[in-house]
Amino acid sequence: MAAGKEAREAESGNAGFAPLPDPPYHAVIFTSLLGDQEGYAQMAERMTALASRQPGFIGVESARGADGFGITVSYWRDEASLLSWKADAEHMLAQKLGRERWYRHYILRVALVERACSGPRGR
Amino acid sequence: MAAGKEAREAESGNAGFAPLPDPPYHAVIFTSLLGDQEGYAQMAERMTALASRQPGFIGVESARGADGFGITVSYWRDEASLLSWKADAEHMLAQKLGRERWYRHYILRVALVERACSGPRGR
Known part of the structure; x- marks a missing residue:
């Protein structure tokens, strides 16, 4: 178990990757196209910090191209935790x-994430 | 029905967004960190073209930041269609x-995508 935990922590330390717990767990896939970007980066950073303190938060992965199109996927232990985050006052x-x-x-x-794998190692 | 179809087509016409059919359907969330990028863009473009001709393909959304970290989410009608794409020879x-x-x-x-919504309009 300790080795598994260390492996997961090492993995989550990879730039941008969320941890890889055993499924099932939930994913919120949010794709967006930005218009005005003023103030957006600060808000996004604040929301990531807030979300990461919520019960049931597993991790978040995010990428945005120069065209303004971006994808953020947040991962949650259960339905209750993601609904609670949705209803958080500052998040609302x-x-x-x-x-x-x-x-x-x-x-x-x-x-609902049903299965997962990672690579190139460990396959 | 026609209006719904047009709305969906208009939506999928938005840069980068995949269509939004009624759930449930499947999502393959692929997050990656690139090292060497030589030849990658051409391969990715070819794979998107190939995937979009597969039975059961709904759409794909993709974003990659300047740091090389990217997220691609492809959407599929059912388990059989995504397994068939996984086993496609050129894709392998x-x-x-x-x-x-x-x-x-x-x-x-x-x-498994269980519910979805879009905005800012249509909420």
Whole structure:
């Protein structure tokens, strides 16, 4: 168990990768196209810090290209933890600002992770 | 029905967004950190073109930052269609090259999309 835990911690230390617990767990896939970007980076950083302190938070992965199109996937232990984060007061304000100010369009999908693997090592 | 179809087509016309069919359907969340990037963009483009001709393919969303960390999410009607794509001969060769040549690390997660929404309009 200790070796497994160390391996997972080492993995989560890889730039940008979330930890890899045993499924099942939940993923919130958020894809967005930014218009105005003023203030966005600070808000996003603050939301990541807040989310990471929520019960049930596993990790988050995020990438955005120079065209303004980005994907953020956050991972949660269970339905209750992601619903609780959705309803967090500061997060709700950020969601409202996002709709009014930053996002030209977005899609949010909630999914249940059923299996996972990593590489190139360990296959 | 026609209006719904048009709405979906208009949505998929938004830069980078995949269509938004009624759940459930499957998502393959692939996060990767690139090392050597030579030849990668051409392979990725070819794989997107190939995947989009597979039965059961819904769409794909992809973003990569300047740091080389990227997320690609492909969406599939059912388990059979994503397994069939995984076993496609040309795709298998690309996966092998990816492990040997391009990816410093990757995580692949297979998930079942349970619900989805989009915005800022249509909420």
